[in-house]
Amino acid sequence: MKKATILFMFALLATVSVSAQKYITKNGYIRFFSSTPVEDIEAHNRQVNSALDQKNGDFVFKVLMKSFQFEKALMQEHFNENYVESDKFPNATFSGKVKNIGEIDFTRNGVYQTTVEGDLTIKGITKKVTEKGTFEVKDGKVIGKSTFNILLADYGIKIPNTVASNISKTIQIDVEVNLEKLAK
Amino acid sequence: MxxxxxxxxxxxxxxxxxxxxxxxxxxxxxPHTDYSKAEADFEMKAVAVFEEFRTNPELASGKYNGKVLSLTGELTAVEQPDSLTIAVFSYEEGMFGSEGVRFTMLPEYAGSVIAVAPGSTLTLKGLCTGYNETDVIMEHCSVVK
Structure with missing residues (x-):
């Protein structure tokens, strides 16, 4: 009994220690933007789950494809039904590391330039990506921001010829996550 | 001629x-669908939907994603990140804190949930967009009762 209690205390201490190093949000923001001479198309998603481990730099986010909001209902329908097939592939994920996590001083307010490297999965296709971004430490919170481009063809997203002039082959992705220390 | x-x-x-x-x-x-006026495809307890997603996410996704759900449960909290108002029904404590069902309210219904005390029973209706391994996400939500 005594041994079990000691083991439980060790497990509890380990959990507290690990969770104190994690920053999370359930309301991260991702926007994608396509620009062509014919029209600009953008969509917004404010339901992004994201977590950053301060100790080892692990950084993940998960996006529900059906949570993207478009200005036009028809665009949203085409996006879900034809382009990303969100019934078949409901999530997009990123799982990687902040390569220079050691350069971020989580105890001091400031903006830190970072490089994030990992696996981006969209429509069931995973590609290695390395992108620049910033992490701003502000009053105990961490605001992560990055803007990068993806090629639709890399993720098996085919645009029909009839609307090929309306949708860019390269899409700009903006990510902003306001991470808070996981309280436990 | x-x-x-x-x-x-x-x-x-x-x-x-x-x-x-x-x-x-x-x-x-x-126009976008007005989900406050849409008929619910499923009317059930929120905890039942959460359990279905948690135990078999693939099966539950096929059943509920993109459907209008009217869910009844106990309000745990109301969060207001940025311009959103999110009603939360929590059922578990996981690695990312509390887990359950999260309802993003339509602006015209935000005040209705803010006014409700945590612990009260509510029925909320909206579009289910899926499960992100911690929560079932509901969008464009309105208060049924």
Whole structure:
């Protein structure tokens, strides 16, 4: 009994220690933007789950494809039904590391330039990506921001010829996550 | 004869114009669905939906994603990140804190949930967009009762 209690205390201490190093949000923001001479198309998603481990730099986010909001209902329908097939592939994920996590001083307010490297999965296709971004430490919170481009063809997203002039082959992705220390 | 051809041409042009207007307003520019007025595909307890997603996410996704759900449960909290108002029904404590069902309220219903005390029983209706391994996400939500 005594041994079990000691083991439980060790497990509890380990959990507290690990969770104190994690920053999370359930309301991260991702926007994608396509620009062509014919029209600009953008969509917004404010339901992004994201977590950053301060100790080892692990950084993940998960996006529900059906949570993207478009200005036009028809665009949203085409996006879900034809382009990303969100019934078949409901999530997009990123799982990687902040390569220079050691350069971020989580105890001091400031903006830190970072490089994030990992696996981006969209429509069931995973590609290695390395992108620049910033992490701003502000009053105990961490605001992560990055803007990068993806090629639709890399993720098996085919645009029909009839609307090929309306949708860019390269899409700009903006990510902003306001991470808070996981309280436990 | 020439007059008949001109008349037929004018009629065809008119029909084409009407078709164009129809396509522009009712297809290309059709409005987003008003989920507060939509009929629910499923009416059930929120905890039951959460359990289905948690135990078999693939099966539950096929059943509920993109469907209108009317879910009843106990309000745990109301969060207001940025411009959103999110009603939360929590059922578990996981690696990312509390887990359950998260309802993003339509702006006109935000005040209704803010006014409700945590612990109260609510029925909220909206579009289920899926499960992100911690929570079931509901969008465009309104208060049923």
């Amino acid at each position: 020439k007059r008949k051809i001109l008349t037929a041409g004018a009629v065809l042009a008119g029909l084409g114009l009407i078709a164009g207007i129809f396509v522009y307003f009712f297809l290309f520019n059709k």
